[in-house]
Amino acid sequence: MSDIESLCLSGKGIxxxxxxxxxxxxAVDHVDFEFHEGEIISIVGESxxxxxxxxxxxxxxxxxxxxxxxFQGKPRDIKSHKNRKEYWKGIQAIFQDPFSSFNVFNKVDSVLLDCINMRGGRKLPKEKKFEMMTEACSFVNLKFEELTNKYPFELSGGQMQRLMIARIFLLKPKILLADEPTSMIDACSRATILDMLLKLREETNMTIIFITHDIGLAYYVSDTVYIMEHGRFVELGEANEVILRPKADYTKRLISDVPKIYEEWDLNTI
Ligand SMILES: Nc1ncnc2c1ncn2[C@@H]1O[C@H](COP(=O)(O)OP(=O)(O)OP(=O)(O)O)[C@@H](O)[C@H]1O
Ligand SMILES: [Mg+2]
Incomplete structure:
Protein backbone atom coordinates (compact mmCIF):
# COMPACT_ATOMS: atom_id res chain seq x y z
CA MET A 1 0.00 0.00 0.00
CA SER A 2 1.39 3.42 -0.86
CA ASP A 3 1.84 6.11 1.75
CA ILE A 4 -0.96 8.19 0.26
CA GLU A 5 -3.44 5.31 0.32
CA SER A 6 -2.74 4.55 3.94
CA LEU A 7 -2.99 8.19 4.95
CA CYS A 8 -5.59 8.46 7.62
CA LEU A 9 -5.42 11.96 9.07
CA SER A 10 -3.19 14.81 7.97
CA GLY A 11 -2.84 18.56 8.08
CA LYS A 12 -0.62 21.46 7.11
CA GLY A 13 -0.16 24.71 8.96
CA ILE A 14 -2.77 23.81 11.56
CA ALA A 27 -2.03 27.35 21.50
CA VAL A 28 -1.12 25.47 18.31
CA ASP A 29 1.18 27.20 15.87
CA HIS A 30 1.33 26.03 12.23
CA VAL A 31 1.87 22.29 12.75
CA ASP A 32 2.14 19.74 9.93
CA PHE A 33 1.38 16.07 10.46
CA GLU A 34 0.64 12.81 8.63
CA PHE A 35 -0.87 9.88 10.50
CA HIS A 36 -1.23 6.53 8.73
CA GLU A 37 -3.54 3.53 9.10
CA GLY A 38 -2.49 1.25 11.94
CA GLU A 39 0.21 3.65 13.12
CA ILE A 40 0.70 4.40 16.80
CA ILE A 41 1.70 8.00 17.30
CA SER A 42 2.64 9.71 20.54
CA ILE A 43 2.43 13.43 21.00
CA VAL A 44 4.70 14.40 23.85
CA GLY A 45 5.12 17.76 25.51
CA GLU A 46 4.98 19.61 28.79
CA SER A 47 1.84 21.03 30.33
CA PHE A 71 -9.45 12.77 6.69
CA GLN A 72 -8.38 9.83 4.53
CA GLY A 73 -6.76 12.25 2.11
CA LYS A 74 -9.86 14.43 1.60
CA PRO A 75 -10.70 17.80 3.15
CA ARG A 76 -12.80 17.20 6.20
CA ASP A 77 -16.31 18.63 6.09
CA ILE A 78 -17.86 18.67 9.54
CA LYS A 79 -19.95 21.79 9.32
CA SER A 80 -23.32 20.10 9.61
CA HIS A 81 -24.40 18.05 12.62
CA LYS A 82 -25.01 15.08 10.32
CA ASN A 83 -21.47 15.20 8.90
CA ARG A 84 -19.96 15.60 12.36
CA LYS A 85 -21.82 12.50 13.57
CA GLU A 86 -20.54 10.58 10.56
CA TYR A 87 -16.98 11.82 11.21
CA TRP A 88 -17.17 10.66 14.83
CA LYS A 89 -17.83 7.11 13.64
CA GLY A 90 -14.28 7.30 12.25
CA ILE A 91 -12.55 9.03 15.16
CA GLN A 92 -13.13 8.47 18.85
CA ALA A 93 -11.39 9.64 22.00
CA ILE A 94 -10.54 8.61 25.51
CA PHE A 95 -10.04 11.65 27.72
CA GLN A 96 -7.89 12.54 30.71
CA ASP A 97 -10.86 12.40 33.03
CA PRO A 98 -13.09 9.39 32.35
CA PHE A 99 -15.77 10.81 34.64
CA SER A 100 -16.41 13.58 32.14
CA SER A 101 -16.80 11.15 29.26
CA PHE A 102 -20.05 9.52 30.28
CA ASN A 103 -23.51 10.85 30.73
CA VAL A 104 -24.02 10.29 34.47
CA PHE A 105 -27.67 9.34 34.00
CA ASN A 106 -26.92 6.46 31.63
CA LYS A 107 -26.32 3.03 33.08
CA VAL A 108 -23.44 0.93 31.80
CA ASP A 109 -25.63 -1.20 29.54
CA SER A 110 -27.09 1.82 27.82
CA VAL A 111 -23.59 3.28 27.36
CA LEU A 112 -22.65 0.10 25.50
CA LEU A 113 -25.99 -0.21 23.68
CA ASP A 114 -25.49 3.30 22.29
CA CYS A 115 -22.24 2.11 20.71
CA ILE A 116 -23.97 -0.84 19.04
CA ASN A 117 -26.71 1.47 17.76
CA MET A 118 -24.17 3.96 16.47
CA ARG A 119 -22.55 1.21 14.43
CA GLY A 120 -25.90 0.44 12.80
CA GLY A 121 -26.87 -2.45 15.08
CA ARG A 122 -30.15 -0.97 16.36
CA LYS A 123 -32.24 -3.72 14.76
CA LEU A 124 -30.15 -6.64 15.94
CA PRO A 125 -31.92 -9.18 18.18
CA LYS A 126 -31.62 -8.61 21.93
CA GLU A 127 -29.56 -11.77 22.43
CA LYS A 128 -27.02 -10.67 19.82
CA LYS A 129 -26.65 -7.26 21.49
CA PHE A 130 -26.20 -8.97 24.86
CA GLU A 131 -23.53 -11.19 23.35
CA MET A 132 -21.68 -8.21 21.84
CA MET A 133 -21.76 -6.28 25.12
CA THR A 134 -20.53 -9.32 27.05
CA GLU A 135 -17.71 -9.83 24.56
CA ALA A 136 -16.68 -6.16 24.76
CA CYS A 137 -16.59 -6.32 28.55
CA SER A 138 -14.60 -9.52 28.63
CA PHE A 139 -12.12 -8.00 26.16
CA VAL A 140 -11.24 -5.51 28.91
CA ASN A 141 -11.57 -8.02 31.78
CA LEU A 142 -14.88 -6.68 33.07
CA LYS A 143 -17.90 -8.83 33.90
CA PHE A 144 -20.93 -7.45 32.09
CA GLU A 145 -23.43 -9.10 34.49
CA GLU A 146 -21.84 -7.30 37.44
CA LEU A 147 -21.95 -3.90 35.78
CA THR A 148 -25.15 -3.91 33.82
CA ASN A 149 -27.24 -2.14 36.43
CA LYS A 150 -24.61 0.33 37.56
CA TYR A 151 -24.12 3.96 36.71
CA PRO A 152 -20.64 4.98 35.52
CA PHE A 153 -20.03 6.95 38.75
CA GLU A 154 -20.49 3.71 40.70
CA LEU A 155 -17.40 2.23 39.02
CA SER A 156 -13.80 2.61 40.15
CA GLY A 157 -11.45 4.82 38.11
CA GLY A 158 -9.79 1.75 36.60
CA GLN A 159 -13.12 0.07 35.76
CA MET A 160 -14.29 3.26 34.13
CA GLN A 161 -11.15 3.46 31.99
CA ARG A 162 -11.74 -0.13 30.92
CA LEU A 163 -15.38 0.62 30.14
CA MET A 164 -14.13 3.35 27.82
CA ILE A 165 -11.98 0.81 26.00
CA ALA A 166 -14.98 -1.57 25.80
CA ARG A 167 -16.86 1.26 24.05
CA ILE A 168 -14.00 1.61 21.57
CA PHE A 169 -14.05 -2.16 21.03
CA LEU A 170 -17.71 -1.88 19.97
CA LEU A 171 -17.36 1.34 17.98
CA LYS A 172 -14.23 0.21 16.10
CA PRO A 173 -13.26 3.70 14.91
CA LYS A 174 -10.49 4.12 12.34
CA ILE A 175 -8.69 6.47 14.72
CA LEU A 176 -8.50 6.45 18.49
CA LEU A 177 -7.23 9.49 20.29
CA ALA A 178 -6.17 8.89 23.87
CA ASP A 179 -5.37 11.97 25.93
CA GLU A 180 -3.39 10.80 29.00
CA PRO A 181 -5.54 7.68 29.25
CA THR A 182 -3.62 6.10 32.06
CA SER A 183 -3.16 8.99 34.46
CA MET A 184 -5.77 7.77 36.95
CA ILE A 185 -4.61 4.26 37.50
CA ASP A 186 -1.74 2.38 39.08
CA ALA A 187 1.23 1.12 37.12
CA CYS A 188 -0.08 -2.44 36.89
CA SER A 189 -3.51 -1.59 35.48
CA ARG A 190 -1.78 0.96 33.30
CA ALA A 191 0.28 -1.70 31.58
CA THR A 192 -2.86 -3.85 31.15
CA ILE A 193 -4.76 -0.97 29.56
CA LEU A 194 -1.90 -0.16 27.21
CA ASP A 195 -1.71 -3.80 26.22
CA MET A 196 -5.48 -3.81 25.55
CA LEU A 197 -5.10 -0.81 23.28
CA LEU A 198 -2.21 -2.46 21.45
CA LYS A 199 -4.29 -5.62 21.06
CA LEU A 200 -7.11 -3.53 19.65
CA ARG A 201 -4.72 -2.11 17.09
CA GLU A 202 -3.58 -5.65 16.17
CA GLU A 203 -7.18 -6.75 15.62
CA THR A 204 -8.55 -3.74 13.82
CA ASN A 205 -5.55 -1.87 12.36
CA MET A 206 -6.75 1.17 14.24
CA THR A 207 -4.58 4.29 14.24
CA ILE A 208 -3.88 5.28 17.83
CA ILE A 209 -2.78 8.76 18.86
CA PHE A 210 -1.47 8.95 22.44
CA ILE A 211 -1.13 12.31 24.08
CA THR A 212 1.19 12.29 27.04
CA HIS A 213 3.81 14.05 29.17
CA ASP A 214 5.54 10.73 29.52
CA ILE A 215 8.29 10.17 27.01
CA GLY A 216 8.92 6.72 28.54
CA LEU A 217 5.37 5.69 27.61
CA ALA A 218 5.89 7.09 24.11
CA TYR A 219 9.01 4.98 23.75
CA TYR A 220 7.16 1.86 24.91
CA VAL A 221 4.07 2.11 22.72
CA SER A 222 4.64 4.17 19.61
CA ASP A 223 5.92 3.87 16.08
CA THR A 224 6.20 7.62 15.63
CA VAL A 225 6.73 10.44 18.09
CA TYR A 226 5.88 14.12 17.72
CA ILE A 227 7.52 16.38 20.32
CA MET A 228 5.48 19.49 21.05
CA GLU A 229 6.79 22.72 22.60
CA HIS A 230 4.89 26.02 22.75
CA GLY A 231 2.37 24.87 20.13
CA ARG A 232 4.94 23.61 17.62
CA PHE A 233 6.32 20.23 16.70
CA VAL A 234 10.01 20.75 17.40
CA GLU A 235 11.00 17.20 16.49
CA LEU A 236 9.27 14.18 14.98
CA GLY A 237 10.11 10.80 13.57
CA GLU A 238 10.43 7.12 14.37
CA ALA A 239 10.14 6.61 18.15
CA ASN A 240 13.53 4.90 18.54
CA GLU A 241 15.26 7.55 16.51
CA VAL A 242 13.72 10.53 18.32
CA ILE A 243 14.06 9.12 21.81
CA LEU A 244 17.41 7.40 21.59
CA ARG A 245 19.05 10.01 19.35
CA PRO A 246 17.22 13.26 20.07
CA LYS A 247 18.31 16.33 18.13
CA ALA A 248 16.23 19.13 19.64
CA ASP A 249 17.35 20.55 22.98
CA TYR A 250 13.77 20.34 24.22
CA THR A 251 13.60 16.58 23.52
CA LYS A 252 16.93 16.09 25.28
CA ARG A 253 15.55 17.91 28.30
CA LEU A 254 12.36 15.84 28.35
CA ILE A 255 14.44 12.68 28.23
CA SER A 256 16.82 13.79 30.97
CA ASP A 257 13.78 14.08 33.25
CA VAL A 258 13.19 10.33 32.85
CA PRO A 259 16.17 8.38 34.18
CA LYS A 260 14.49 5.08 33.22
CA ILE A 261 14.95 5.68 29.52
CA TYR A 262 18.63 6.33 30.03
CA GLU A 263 18.92 2.98 31.81
CA GLU A 264 17.24 1.21 28.90
CA TRP A 265 19.33 3.16 26.47
CA ASP A 266 22.51 2.09 28.27
CA LEU A 267 21.41 -1.55 28.21
CA ASN A 268 20.63 -1.32 24.52
CA THR A 269 23.91 0.19 23.59
CA ILE A 270 26.21 -2.07 25.59
N1 LIG B 1 -10.50 27.47 25.74
C1 LIG B 1 -9.34 28.12 25.90
N2 LIG B 1 -9.30 29.46 25.93
C2 LIG B 1 -8.14 30.13 26.06
N3 LIG B 1 -6.93 29.53 26.16
C3 LIG B 1 -6.91 28.19 26.13
C4 LIG B 1 -8.10 27.40 26.00
N4 LIG B 1 -7.76 26.09 26.01
C5 LIG B 1 -6.42 26.05 26.13
N5 LIG B 1 -5.90 27.31 26.21
C6 LIG B 1 -4.46 27.65 26.33
O1 LIG B 1 -3.76 27.02 25.28
C7 LIG B 1 -2.50 26.55 25.74
C8 LIG B 1 -2.40 25.05 25.47
O2 LIG B 1 -3.31 24.36 26.31
P1 LIG B 1 -3.55 22.78 26.20
O3 LIG B 1 -4.69 22.44 27.09
O4 LIG B 1 -3.69 22.43 24.77
O5 LIG B 1 -2.17 22.21 26.77
P2 LIG B 1 -1.74 20.69 27.06
O6 LIG B 1 -0.46 20.48 26.32
O7 LIG B 1 -2.86 19.77 26.80
O8 LIG B 1 -1.41 20.74 28.63
P3 LIG B 1 -1.61 19.57 29.75
O9 LIG B 1 -0.45 18.64 29.54
O10 LIG B 1 -1.49 20.33 31.04
O11 LIG B 1 -2.94 18.92 29.56
C9 LIG B 1 -2.41 26.93 27.19
O12 LIG B 1 -1.68 28.13 27.28
C10 LIG B 1 -3.84 27.13 27.60
O13 LIG B 1 -3.95 28.07 28.64
MG1 LIG C 1 -3.98 18.40 28.03
Whole structure:
Protein backbone atom coordinates (compact mmCIF):
# COMPACT_ATOMS: atom_id res chain seq x y z
CA MET A 1 0.00 0.00 0.00
CA SER A 2 1.39 3.42 -0.86
CA ASP A 3 1.84 6.11 1.75
CA ILE A 4 -0.96 8.19 0.26
CA GLU A 5 -3.44 5.31 0.32
CA SER A 6 -2.74 4.55 3.94
CA LEU A 7 -2.99 8.19 4.95
CA CYS A 8 -5.59 8.46 7.62
CA LEU A 9 -5.42 11.96 9.07
CA SER A 10 -3.19 14.81 7.97
CA GLY A 11 -2.84 18.56 8.08
CA LYS A 12 -0.62 21.46 7.11
CA GLY A 13 -0.16 24.71 8.96
CA ILE A 14 -2.77 23.81 11.56
CA UNK A 15 -3.12 26.70 14.01
CA UNK A 16 -5.35 27.53 16.95
CA UNK A 17 -5.48 30.99 18.45
CA UNK A 18 -7.66 31.63 21.51
CA UNK A 19 -8.78 35.15 22.34
CA UNK A 20 -7.88 38.43 20.68
CA UNK A 21 -5.55 41.39 21.21
CA UNK A 22 -3.68 41.33 24.51
CA UNK A 23 -5.57 38.19 25.52
CA UNK A 24 -4.36 36.19 22.54
CA UNK A 25 -2.90 32.71 23.10
CA UNK A 26 -1.39 30.84 20.17
CA ALA A 27 -2.03 27.35 21.50
CA VAL A 28 -1.12 25.47 18.31
CA ASP A 29 1.18 27.20 15.87
CA HIS A 30 1.33 26.03 12.23
CA VAL A 31 1.87 22.29 12.75
CA ASP A 32 2.14 19.74 9.93
CA PHE A 33 1.38 16.07 10.46
CA GLU A 34 0.64 12.81 8.63
CA PHE A 35 -0.87 9.88 10.50
CA HIS A 36 -1.23 6.53 8.73
CA GLU A 37 -3.54 3.53 9.10
CA GLY A 38 -2.49 1.25 11.94
CA GLU A 39 0.21 3.65 13.12
CA ILE A 40 0.70 4.40 16.80
CA ILE A 41 1.70 8.00 17.30
CA SER A 42 2.64 9.71 20.54
CA ILE A 43 2.43 13.43 21.00
CA VAL A 44 4.70 14.40 23.85
CA GLY A 45 5.12 17.76 25.51
CA GLU A 46 4.98 19.61 28.79
CA SER A 47 1.84 21.03 30.33
CA UNK A 48 0.46 23.89 28.27
CA UNK A 49 2.34 22.94 25.09
CA UNK A 50 -0.93 22.61 23.14
CA UNK A 51 -1.53 18.85 23.09
CA UNK A 52 -5.18 18.83 24.15
CA UNK A 53 -5.96 21.79 21.91
CA UNK A 54 -4.46 19.90 18.98
CA UNK A 55 -6.50 16.81 19.92
CA UNK A 56 -9.72 18.82 20.11
CA UNK A 57 -9.13 20.18 16.62
CA UNK A 58 -8.54 16.66 15.29
CA UNK A 59 -11.81 15.60 16.88
CA UNK A 60 -13.67 18.60 15.51
CA UNK A 61 -14.64 19.75 19.01
CA UNK A 62 -13.14 23.20 18.43
CA UNK A 63 -12.59 25.14 15.22
CA UNK A 64 -9.26 25.42 13.43
CA UNK A 65 -8.06 29.03 13.17
CA UNK A 66 -5.83 28.36 10.17
CA UNK A 67 -5.00 25.35 7.99
CA UNK A 68 -7.00 22.37 6.83
CA UNK A 69 -7.35 18.87 8.26
CA UNK A 70 -7.68 16.01 5.76
CA PHE A 71 -9.45 12.77 6.69
CA GLN A 72 -8.38 9.83 4.53
CA GLY A 73 -6.76 12.25 2.11
CA LYS A 74 -9.86 14.43 1.60
CA PRO A 75 -10.70 17.80 3.15
CA ARG A 76 -12.80 17.20 6.20
CA ASP A 77 -16.31 18.63 6.09
CA ILE A 78 -17.86 18.67 9.54
CA LYS A 79 -19.95 21.79 9.32
CA SER A 80 -23.32 20.10 9.61
CA HIS A 81 -24.40 18.05 12.62
CA LYS A 82 -25.01 15.08 10.32
CA ASN A 83 -21.47 15.20 8.90
CA ARG A 84 -19.96 15.60 12.36
CA LYS A 85 -21.82 12.50 13.57
CA GLU A 86 -20.54 10.58 10.56
CA TYR A 87 -16.98 11.82 11.21
CA TRP A 88 -17.17 10.66 14.83
CA LYS A 89 -17.83 7.11 13.64
CA GLY A 90 -14.28 7.30 12.25
CA ILE A 91 -12.55 9.03 15.16
CA GLN A 92 -13.13 8.47 18.85
CA ALA A 93 -11.39 9.64 22.00
CA ILE A 94 -10.54 8.61 25.51
CA PHE A 95 -10.04 11.65 27.72
CA GLN A 96 -7.89 12.54 30.71
CA ASP A 97 -10.86 12.40 33.03
CA PRO A 98 -13.09 9.39 32.35
CA PHE A 99 -15.77 10.81 34.64
CA SER A 100 -16.41 13.58 32.14
CA SER A 101 -16.80 11.15 29.26
CA PHE A 102 -20.05 9.52 30.28
CA ASN A 103 -23.51 10.85 30.73
CA VAL A 104 -24.02 10.29 34.47
CA PHE A 105 -27.67 9.34 34.00
CA ASN A 106 -26.92 6.46 31.63
CA LYS A 107 -26.32 3.03 33.08
CA VAL A 108 -23.44 0.93 31.80
CA ASP A 109 -25.63 -1.20 29.54
CA SER A 110 -27.09 1.82 27.82
CA VAL A 111 -23.59 3.28 27.36
CA LEU A 112 -22.65 0.10 25.50
CA LEU A 113 -25.99 -0.21 23.68
CA ASP A 114 -25.49 3.30 22.29
CA CYS A 115 -22.24 2.11 20.71
CA ILE A 116 -23.97 -0.84 19.04
CA ASN A 117 -26.71 1.47 17.76
CA MET A 118 -24.17 3.96 16.47
CA ARG A 119 -22.55 1.21 14.43
CA GLY A 120 -25.90 0.44 12.80
CA GLY A 121 -26.87 -2.45 15.08
CA ARG A 122 -30.15 -0.97 16.36
CA LYS A 123 -32.24 -3.72 14.76
CA LEU A 124 -30.15 -6.64 15.94
CA PRO A 125 -31.92 -9.18 18.18
CA LYS A 126 -31.62 -8.61 21.93
CA GLU A 127 -29.56 -11.77 22.43
CA LYS A 128 -27.02 -10.67 19.82
CA LYS A 129 -26.65 -7.26 21.49
CA PHE A 130 -26.20 -8.97 24.86
CA GLU A 131 -23.53 -11.19 23.35
CA MET A 132 -21.68 -8.21 21.84
CA MET A 133 -21.76 -6.28 25.12
CA THR A 134 -20.53 -9.32 27.05
CA GLU A 135 -17.71 -9.83 24.56
CA ALA A 136 -16.68 -6.16 24.76
CA CYS A 137 -16.59 -6.32 28.55
CA SER A 138 -14.60 -9.52 28.63
CA PHE A 139 -12.12 -8.00 26.16
CA VAL A 140 -11.24 -5.51 28.91
CA ASN A 141 -11.57 -8.02 31.78
CA LEU A 142 -14.88 -6.68 33.07
CA LYS A 143 -17.90 -8.83 33.90
CA PHE A 144 -20.93 -7.45 32.09
CA GLU A 145 -23.43 -9.10 34.49
CA GLU A 146 -21.84 -7.30 37.44
CA LEU A 147 -21.95 -3.90 35.78
CA THR A 148 -25.15 -3.91 33.82
CA ASN A 149 -27.24 -2.14 36.43
CA LYS A 150 -24.61 0.33 37.56
CA TYR A 151 -24.12 3.96 36.71
CA PRO A 152 -20.64 4.98 35.52
CA PHE A 153 -20.03 6.95 38.75
CA GLU A 154 -20.49 3.71 40.70
CA LEU A 155 -17.40 2.23 39.02
CA SER A 156 -13.80 2.61 40.15
CA GLY A 157 -11.45 4.82 38.11
CA GLY A 158 -9.79 1.75 36.60
CA GLN A 159 -13.12 0.07 35.76
CA MET A 160 -14.29 3.26 34.13
CA GLN A 161 -11.15 3.46 31.99
CA ARG A 162 -11.74 -0.13 30.92
CA LEU A 163 -15.38 0.62 30.14
CA MET A 164 -14.13 3.35 27.82
CA ILE A 165 -11.98 0.81 26.00
CA ALA A 166 -14.98 -1.57 25.80
CA ARG A 167 -16.86 1.26 24.05
CA ILE A 168 -14.00 1.61 21.57
CA PHE A 169 -14.05 -2.16 21.03
CA LEU A 170 -17.71 -1.88 19.97
CA LEU A 171 -17.36 1.34 17.98
CA LYS A 172 -14.23 0.21 16.10
CA PRO A 173 -13.26 3.70 14.91
CA LYS A 174 -10.49 4.12 12.34
CA ILE A 175 -8.69 6.47 14.72
CA LEU A 176 -8.50 6.45 18.49
CA LEU A 177 -7.23 9.49 20.29
CA ALA A 178 -6.17 8.89 23.87
CA ASP A 179 -5.37 11.97 25.93
CA GLU A 180 -3.39 10.80 29.00
CA PRO A 181 -5.54 7.68 29.25
CA THR A 182 -3.62 6.10 32.06
CA SER A 183 -3.16 8.99 34.46
CA MET A 184 -5.77 7.77 36.95
CA ILE A 185 -4.61 4.26 37.50
CA ASP A 186 -1.74 2.38 39.08
CA ALA A 187 1.23 1.12 37.12
CA CYS A 188 -0.08 -2.44 36.89
CA SER A 189 -3.51 -1.59 35.48
CA ARG A 190 -1.78 0.96 33.30
CA ALA A 191 0.28 -1.70 31.58
CA THR A 192 -2.86 -3.85 31.15
CA ILE A 193 -4.76 -0.97 29.56
CA LEU A 194 -1.90 -0.16 27.21
CA ASP A 195 -1.71 -3.80 26.22
CA MET A 196 -5.48 -3.81 25.55
CA LEU A 197 -5.10 -0.81 23.28
CA LEU A 198 -2.21 -2.46 21.45
CA LYS A 199 -4.29 -5.62 21.06
CA LEU A 200 -7.11 -3.53 19.65
CA ARG A 201 -4.72 -2.11 17.09
CA GLU A 202 -3.58 -5.65 16.17
CA GLU A 203 -7.18 -6.75 15.62
CA THR A 204 -8.55 -3.74 13.82
CA ASN A 205 -5.55 -1.87 12.36
CA MET A 206 -6.75 1.17 14.24
CA THR A 207 -4.58 4.29 14.24
CA ILE A 208 -3.88 5.28 17.83
CA ILE A 209 -2.78 8.76 18.86
CA PHE A 210 -1.47 8.95 22.44
CA ILE A 211 -1.13 12.31 24.08
CA THR A 212 1.19 12.29 27.04
CA HIS A 213 3.81 14.05 29.17
CA ASP A 214 5.54 10.73 29.52
CA ILE A 215 8.29 10.17 27.01
CA GLY A 216 8.92 6.72 28.54
CA LEU A 217 5.37 5.69 27.61
CA ALA A 218 5.89 7.09 24.11
CA TYR A 219 9.01 4.98 23.75
CA TYR A 220 7.16 1.86 24.91
CA VAL A 221 4.07 2.11 22.72
CA SER A 222 4.64 4.17 19.61
CA ASP A 223 5.92 3.87 16.08
CA THR A 224 6.20 7.62 15.63
CA VAL A 225 6.73 10.44 18.09
CA TYR A 226 5.88 14.12 17.72
CA ILE A 227 7.52 16.38 20.32
CA MET A 228 5.48 19.49 21.05
CA GLU A 229 6.79 22.72 22.60
CA HIS A 230 4.89 26.02 22.75
CA GLY A 231 2.37 24.87 20.13
CA ARG A 232 4.94 23.61 17.62
CA PHE A 233 6.32 20.23 16.70
CA VAL A 234 10.01 20.75 17.40
CA GLU A 235 11.00 17.20 16.49
CA LEU A 236 9.27 14.18 14.98
CA GLY A 237 10.11 10.80 13.57
CA GLU A 238 10.43 7.12 14.37
CA ALA A 239 10.14 6.61 18.15
CA ASN A 240 13.53 4.90 18.54
CA GLU A 241 15.26 7.55 16.51
CA VAL A 242 13.72 10.53 18.32
CA ILE A 243 14.06 9.12 21.81
CA LEU A 244 17.41 7.40 21.59
CA ARG A 245 19.05 10.01 19.35
CA PRO A 246 17.22 13.26 20.07
CA LYS A 247 18.31 16.33 18.13
CA ALA A 248 16.23 19.13 19.64
CA ASP A 249 17.35 20.55 22.98
CA TYR A 250 13.77 20.34 24.22
CA THR A 251 13.60 16.58 23.52
CA LYS A 252 16.93 16.09 25.28
CA ARG A 253 15.55 17.91 28.30
CA LEU A 254 12.36 15.84 28.35
CA ILE A 255 14.44 12.68 28.23
CA SER A 256 16.82 13.79 30.97
CA ASP A 257 13.78 14.08 33.25
CA VAL A 258 13.19 10.33 32.85
CA PRO A 259 16.17 8.38 34.18
CA LYS A 260 14.49 5.08 33.22
CA ILE A 261 14.95 5.68 29.52
CA TYR A 262 18.63 6.33 30.03
CA GLU A 263 18.92 2.98 31.81
CA GLU A 264 17.24 1.21 28.90
CA TRP A 265 19.33 3.16 26.47
CA ASP A 266 22.51 2.09 28.27
CA LEU A 267 21.41 -1.55 28.21
CA ASN A 268 20.63 -1.32 24.52
CA THR A 269 23.91 0.19 23.59
CA ILE A 270 26.21 -2.07 25.59
N1 LIG B 1 -10.50 27.47 25.74
C1 LIG B 1 -9.34 28.12 25.90
N2 LIG B 1 -9.30 29.46 25.93
C2 LIG B 1 -8.14 30.13 26.06
N3 LIG B 1 -6.93 29.53 26.16
C3 LIG B 1 -6.91 28.19 26.13
C4 LIG B 1 -8.10 27.40 26.00
N4 LIG B 1 -7.76 26.09 26.01
C5 LIG B 1 -6.42 26.05 26.13
N5 LIG B 1 -5.90 27.31 26.21
C6 LIG B 1 -4.46 27.65 26.33
O1 LIG B 1 -3.76 27.02 25.28
C7 LIG B 1 -2.50 26.55 25.74
C8 LIG B 1 -2.40 25.05 25.47
O2 LIG B 1 -3.31 24.36 26.31
P1 LIG B 1 -3.55 22.78 26.20
O3 LIG B 1 -4.69 22.44 27.09
O4 LIG B 1 -3.69 22.43 24.77
O5 LIG B 1 -2.17 22.21 26.77
P2 LIG B 1 -1.74 20.69 27.06
O6 LIG B 1 -0.46 20.48 26.32
O7 LIG B 1 -2.86 19.77 26.80
O8 LIG B 1 -1.41 20.74 28.63
P3 LIG B 1 -1.61 19.57 29.75
O9 LIG B 1 -0.45 18.64 29.54
O10 LIG B 1 -1.49 20.33 31.04
O11 LIG B 1 -2.94 18.92 29.56
C9 LIG B 1 -2.41 26.93 27.19
O12 LIG B 1 -1.68 28.13 27.28
C10 LIG B 1 -3.84 27.13 27.60
O13 LIG B 1 -3.95 28.07 28.64
MG1 LIG C 1 -3.98 18.40 28.03
Missing amino acids: TKIFGIGDNKTI GSGKTTFAKMLLGLISVTEGEIL
